[in-house]
Amino acid sequence: MPSPADDAPVVGESPLSSERAEPAIAVDRLSKSFGQLEAVRQVSFTVAPGETFGFLGPNGAGKSTTISMLCTLLRPTAGRARVAGIDVAAEPGKVRSRIGLVFQDPTVDDYLTAAENLRFHGQLYGVPHAVLEPRMREVLEMVELVDRRNDLVRTFSGGMRRRLEIARGLLHSPRVLFLDEPTVGLDPQTRSHIWRYINSLRKIEHITIFLTTHYMDEAEYCDRIAIMDNGQIVVCDTPEALKQLVGRDRVEISTDDSDATISELAARFGLDASISEGAVTFFVANGEEFLPRLFAELSLPIRSVRVARPTLDDVFMTYTGRTIRDAEASGTDHLRSNPWVRARVGRR
Amino acid sequence: MSVDPLTGPSGVPAPAAGDLHRAAARPMPAVPRVHEVSGRLTDDLRGLRVVWKRELIRFTRDRLRIITSLIQPVLFLFILGTGLSTFTSSATASVNFKTFMFPGIIAMTVLFTAIFSAISIVWDREFGFLREMLVSPVRRWALVVGKCLGGMTVATIQGAIFLLLAGAVGVPYAPLMLLTLIGEMALTAFTLTAFGILLAARMTQVQSFQVVVQFFVMPMFFLSGAVFPLSKLPSWLAILTKIDPLTYAVDPMRRAVFAHINVSPHAIRVLSPGVTWNGWMLPTGVEIAMVAVMALVLLLGAIVNFSRTD
Ligand SMILES: Nc1ncnc2c1ncn2[C@@H]1O[C@H](COP(=O)(O)OP(=O)(O)O)[C@@H](O)[C@H]1O
Numbered sequence: 155m156p157s158p159a160d161d162a163p164v165v166g167e168s169p170l171s172s173e174r175a176e177p178a179i180a181v182d183r184l185s186k187s188f189g190q191l192e193a194v195r196q197v198s199f200t201v202a203p204g205e206t207f208g209f210l211g212p213n214g215a216g217k218s219t220t221i222s223m224l225c226t227l228l229r230p231t232a233g234r235a236r237v238a239g240i241d242v243a244a245e246p247g248k249v250r251s252r253i254g255l256v257f258q259d260p261t262v263d264d265y266l267t268a269a270e271n272l273r274f275h276g277q278l279y280g281v282p283h284a285v286l287e288p289r290m291r292e293v294l295e296m297v298e299l300v301d302r303r304n305d306l307v308r309t310f311s312g313g314m315r316r317r318l319e320i321a322r323g324l325l326h327s328p329r330v331l332f333l334d335e336p337t338v339g340l341d342p343q344t345r346s347h348i349w350r351y352i353n354s355l356r357k358i359e360h361i362t363i364f365l366t367t368h369y370m371d372e373a374e375y376c377d378r379i380a381i382m383d384n385g386q387i388v389v390c391d392t393p394e395a396l397k398q399l400v401g402r403d404r405v406e407i408s409t410d411d412s413d414a415t416i417s418e419l420a421a422r423f424g425l426d427a428s429i430s431e432g433a434v435t436f437f438v439a440n441g442e443e444f445l446p447r448l449f450a451e452l453s454l455p456i457r458s459v460r461v462a463r464p465t466l467d468d469v470f471m472t473y474t475g476r477t478i479r480d481a482e483a484s485g486t487d488h489l490r491s492n493p494w495v496r497a498r499v500g501r502r
Numbered sequence: 503m504s505v506d507p508l509t510g511p512s513g514v515p516a517p518a519a520g521d522l523h524r525a526a527a528r529p530m531p532a533v534p535r536v537h538e539v540s541g542r543l544t545d546d547l548r549g550l551r552v553v554w555k556r557e558l559i560r561f562t563r564d565r566l567r568i569i570t571s572l573i574q575p576v577l578f579l580f581i582l583g584t585g586l587s588t589f590t591s592s593a594t595a596s597v598n599f600k601t602f603m604f605p606g607i608i609a610m611t612v613l614f615t616a617i618f619s620a621i622s623i624v625w626d627r628e629f630g631f632l633r634e635m636l637v638s639p640v641r642r643w644a645l646v647v648g649k650c651l652g653g654m655t656v657a658t659i660q661g662a663i664f665l666l667l668a669g670a671v672g673v674p675y676a677p678l679m680l681l682t683l684i685g686e687m688a689l690t691a692f693t694l695t696a697f698g699i700l701l702a703a704r705m706t707q708v709q710s711f712q713v714v715v716q717f718f719v720m721p722m723f724f725l726s727g728a729v730f731p732l733s734k735l736p737s738w739l740a741i742l743t744k745i746d747p748l749t750y751a752v753d754p755m756r757r758a759v760f761a762h763i764n765v766s767p768h769a770i771r772v773l774s775p776g777v778t779w780n781g782w783m784l785p786t787g788v789e790i791a792m793v794a795v796m797a798l799v800l801l802l803g804a805i806v807n808f809s810r811t812d
């Protein structure tokens with residue numbers, strides 16, 4: 155099996171310094187325990203410069219904990235990580251100057267204006283005075299907030315705040331931008347808006363993006379995704395490859411008696427079906443060809459049927475044995491112990 | 503299931519992903535890096551200024567807070583002070599009780615403003631802005647010092663506004679006295695902000711603010727000699743007042759005021775007796791030095807507390 159280094163896409167002949175040719179993020183058996191709880195277990199992966207890499211997993215999978223370690227807010231229990239060429243444990247300050255971060259919970263100051271938030275950020279990151287104002291304009295334009303620049307953030311909607319945070323994360327031209335659930339809690343329209351910004355940002359700024367999400371559809375935007383469950387990466391590849399990996403169509407049928415249907419499917423077709431979101435679900439190599447047989451042979455009347463090409467949901471299900479929503483429902487949220495890092499939970 | 507983190511479950515062949523635009527296939531154009539903080543002192547000082555300035559902006563924008571935090575000291579001075587003065591005039595050797603209280607109430611204003619400013623960190627943590635600061639390349643000591651200077655500035659301004667009332671309670675607007683008081687207020691405010699930051703580190707929720715006020719702020723205030731003279735106290739109370747660090751901040755302020763009003767030596771002995779340790783009267787300089795040392799110790803504690811990562 156290839157080692158982590160082999161998996162990293164090779165950067166071609168680029169005139170860039172050796173430091174830049176190095177992976178944007180290289181993580182080697184990174185672990186984090188909180189007392190008894192192993193939040194992140196032996197995670198290894200590599201992200202190439204310019205890549206958009208996503209962590210996909212239910213609440214409590216360990217995504218934010220991983221990001222916190224990469225951003226030097228948490229100290230790893232074991233393992234190593236390099237971000238933008240710098241070891242996170244050895245030189246946290248240097249790592250911080252090279253990354254941008256959009257947290258899962260909002261971190262803009264409500265009592266300051268959008269421009270003040272950005273200006274302070276620029277000063278914290280040492281953006282020279284001459285560059286700061288034009289750069290502020292640039293990022294505000296990107297997220298379409300220029301005309302609101304002098305308004306207090308308190309008056310902004312959730313989506314506008316998020317956009318402001320993204321603009322702020324970009325202000326100091328980081329090499330790697332971390333987005334922790336950039337769209338969580340937003341309505342679908344705002345979500346797609348935010349994704350438009352993220353996508354245009356990839357084109358304009360050419361930066362490496364590391365994001366986490368528990369929305370399957372959003373993972374599709376990533377060059378590569380790692381599916382995370384219970385603190386471990388269960389699989390990591392391009393969304394297309396992952397779907398091919400599943401290789402089978404998903405069939406959902408509903409009948410009056412789900413349990414009887416499941417046992418009949420097992421007895422008659424040798425299929426391993428389960429109930430997912432109320433429907434009996436199973437996988438077959440070719441759904442359309444299978445349906446006529448199903449109608450002909452199943453003794454119970456079928457009320458409805460749905461055939462779908464594999465989705466990331468199916469990938470998730472194949473690797474973890476449950477849908478992400480079921481995983482979500484069983485996962486519990488938590489309070490953080492470090493008083494300085496503890497996030498606001500469940501208040502959005 | 504044995505799973506290689508990078509290729510998936512063993513047995514499942516890793517798919518060829520050549521058809522996909524692997525990001526690295528795109529050339530990476532050199533994006534001009536704006537600036538990289540390199541751990542220089544100037545970068546930390548710039549960060550320090552940001553934290554300080556934010557405190558100031560938030561203070562000046564919150565006019566309501568400025569006014570409401572003047573209400574309590576005004577009530578103490580003019581209602582309690584007037585009420586008590588009716589039956590204390592003989593005991594106070596005919597000095598207006600409000601004049602006596604004035605420096606104490608200034609200290610009270612500084613105390614509450616500084617603690618409130620420090621504890622706003624808990625709000626910042628709750629509402630996230632703290633993380634924006636913690637994840638920036640600015641070193642932690644600079645953030646803490648900036649916060650202390652912010653609390654100091656805000657509390658000193660608030661105290662200085664209160665100084666304007668001096669005339670109403672028979673205290674002259676002597677420039678030297680005003681400057682001394684402002685200097686002492688600033689030192690006291692810095693110390694109290696550092697103390698408040700340490701308390702904030704232990705507070706897990708905004709609601710604990712009341713606990714802090716009841717357990718620390720009110721006892722510190724009452725034992726400091728702000729509202730009654732520290733002469734002729736029963737010994738248990740005298741000991742408690744000497745333990746209270748705020749005592750050593752209030753006393754120099756009272757001395758500064760009493761040096762600028764016309765009162766008999768007897769009145770000074772009763773109302774501004776100074777602090778004695780085993781019969782030794784502490785000079786003002788020693789009291790101020792003590793507060794300054796406390797400031798440094800608390801500041802170091804706050805920095806250590808702030809810098810830890812788990
Ligand atoms: N500071 C902490 N103290 C204790 N447990 C924590 C802390 N932070 C996270 N956890 C736990 O670690 C696990 C992973 O959390 P997290 O990384 O936030 O997941 P995700 O971001 O994927 O939803 C959860 O079970 C959570 O309860």
Ligand SMILES: [Mg+2]
Nearest residue numbers: 217218258335
């Ligand atoms: Mg999270």
